[in-house]
Amino acid sequence: MKFTCRRSDLLDAVNIVERAVAAKSTMNILEGIYIEAKADAIRFLGNNLELCIDCIIPGEVTEKGNCVVKANLFSDAVKKLPTYVDDAHIEVSVANAILLSCGNANFNFSTASGDEFPRPPEIIAKNEIKIKEQTLKNTIRQTLYAVAMNDIKPFLTGLLFDIKDHLINVVGCDGYRLAIRREPTEHDGTFRFILQGKTARELLTLLGDSDYEVEIRVSDKQAQMKLKDCTVTTRLIDGDYLSYEDVARHENTLFVVTDTKEILDSVDRAALIASESIKGHVLLHIEDGQVYINCETLLGQVQDKFDVEMKGEPIEIAFNPRYLLDAFKNVDCKEIRLTFSTDLNPVVIQPTEGESFRYIVLPVRLH
Secondary structure (H helix, E strand, C coil), X not given: CEEEEEHHHHHHHHHHHHHHCCCCCCCHHHHEEEEEEECCEEEEEEECCCEEEEEEEECEEEECEEEEEEHHHHHHHHHCCCCCCCEEEEXXXXXXXXXXXXXXXXXXXXXXXXXXXXXXXXXXXCEEEEEEHHHHHHXXXXXXXXXXXXXXCHHHHEEEEEEECCEEEEEEECCCEEEEEEEECCCCCCEEEEEEHHHHHHHHHHCCCCCCEEEEEECCCEEEEECCCCEEEEEECXXXXXXXXXCXXXXXXXEEEEEHHHHHHHHHHHHHHCCCCCCCCEEEEEECCEEEEEEEECCEEXXXXXXXXXXXXXXXXXXXXXXXXXXXXXXXXXXXXXXXXCCCCCEEEEECCCCCEEEEEXXXXXX
């Protein structure tokens, strides 16, 4: 195998596929990056058997072939290549060593045969949908924070994509809060799948802000996403998701409209004396067009207040400040509407117009 490519293209490809490389595996080959030179193109693969990322870059191929190189060594070498040279040269010798050269820098690493490296599985798609890159990135960003971090209920560790009624509903939930993002689609079918949270986090780093249409193909067990620079294949989470549309369906007695940044900053100040190690809740007392915020822990006390538009009965209700902050930070609109019923029922956070998102947070019981 022998080829020449642009150093910047090589760096981009390695940065992309190494996200799917296994950090440690009983199958040593999964700790490597698969490289294949074919007619005027070079293919790079990372595959940990749950997530596979496939990236192809242009290049001048002198000799076809493939190999697997240790990912951490090769990645570090590519990142340290001199920037004053545009082209990088890669060659595999008869002794199965890979030579990477750029300018005056030369690296020589051992390789393994690429024949044993697992290729991405063939997807026999039952459903397909297209969504703009920027839209997909935003829907993931604005729901991923609510995904469960433990696997007591495996389906809660992923994001639900529920496509129906010409809407893409993306849902994240950990049992204490629920995040729903909705986007219109021309797709007239109905299907759903649960995307692994780990895959969603990697997609956030891979997706850009363009109008490029990402093609998503879904089978029973896997999904494949064709991005602008690579193709991502991932295993899906089995199981039935909770009935998210029925959450917080109750009669509301208080409606509040507030500036998003104002309530975010106020809760953030109160959360200064609360942390994971020092448990504390933030108490909201809403009355006469004002929100009074109070937080007390072993470290001290923080109080604040600000004006809001309100309609309904006064309420005193407590929350985990981190849950409120996560919701407010993922709101893109200037103003939001909060609806309350009782101090034991969740708050519903929505835009003042439309239904593009719906964030639900359970309160803390006050003794």
